[in-house]
Amino acid sequence: MRLTPAHPLLPPASASMPAKAPPPPDAWLELPDGHVHRFRGECAIGRLPDNHLVLADAASSRHHARIAPDGNGGYTLADLDSANGTFLNSLRLHPSAPAPLRDRDMIAIGAALLRFRLVTTAAEMATETSPLPLNRRKILVIGETSLAGDGLRRLLDAQAEFTVAGHAPDAISARQMHAKLRPDVVLFDASADALGALSLIRDLLAADSDTRVLALVERADPAYVPRLMRAGALGCVLRTDPAEELLRALSSAAAGSVYLSRRVAAAALRQLAGSEEAGRRGGPAGLTDRELEIYHLIGAGKPNRDIAAALGMSVKTVETHKENLKVKLGLASAADLAERAKAWVSGQGAKA
Secondary structure, eight states: OOOOOOOTTSOOGGGOOOOOOOOOOOEEEEOTTSOEEEESSOEEEEEOTTOOEEESOHHHHTTTEEEEEOSSSSEEEEEOSOSSOEEETTEEOOTTOOEEEOTTOEEEETTEEEEEEEOOSHHHHHGGGSOOOOOOEEEEEESOGGGGSHHHHHHHHTSSSEEEEEEEOSHHHHHHHHHHHOOSEEEEETTOTTOOHHHHHHHHHHHOTTOOEEEEESSOOTTTHHHHHHHTOSEEEETTSOHHHHHHHHHHHHTTOOEEOHHHHHHHHHHHHSOHHHHHHHSOTTSOHHHHHHHHHHHTTOOHHHHHHHHTOOHHHHHHHHHHHHHHHTOSSHHHHHHHHHHHHTTOOSOO
């Protein structure tokens, strides 16, 4: 019997070589300032003590997050047990579970929002030397000066999606700046003392039906939050909610979607599941929207003339409303009304 020798150039079947992993493709991160960071392979992400982003410097960034090849021609994102967490498409990553990255995924590192991109076409490759900044949505901030201070402005201007176009401290300037700027989103401090929030939201929507309003409130009052939504606000967030919650709410409002922060939604669900008495404890549920605005301003300590100016009415009309409030709430005097309203505004009122 004659045996055919094995081909000298082919290895025996038992010694076949493992398949070689495909090389990672070119990728980049779109940064908050409109620039891009190109990489192929691993990219470390972190922050310096002053919160500036650090990219591709493992020595400075090892404590936050890392993008690495997955061995199959793609990439994964891993949180490196950072203090504030790493978020992928608004979901927090578990430190021990790297997540696969897809083209256009959004990565949140602290207050910074990055967009992950993969080079998949020749047209995308051609943009490598001439990247264009992202079109950023304009935000008009209405309310207290502290909301438009350096902290909030830095937070929003650091995002690839948003930029602060203006700040209006009162209702008159809010209407003027809204007409002039035509913002994509109005970020409205609905707990500000000098504003009639419900009336102003309606006025802005009457002037431009495409207006998208996100309301900030001091607390999730079940008598107030639903009225803000009925007036036309698309979302509601507490002033004490995390920055990531505010950014998600702004993105949702910009897209025309309804958004309640987790704590606001929890309060709304408790009211739906609870009794009428639970609703009464939350605030003056039996008042009209206009009466509630006046009640809020009374609780903020505003005199009649300031209330009249904020709501565009006469002082005599304010006085009439206050008399009606005393009757509805069963109060004997203006002092009782002021005390009850102040307790409600501060969140300490047990009943309306």
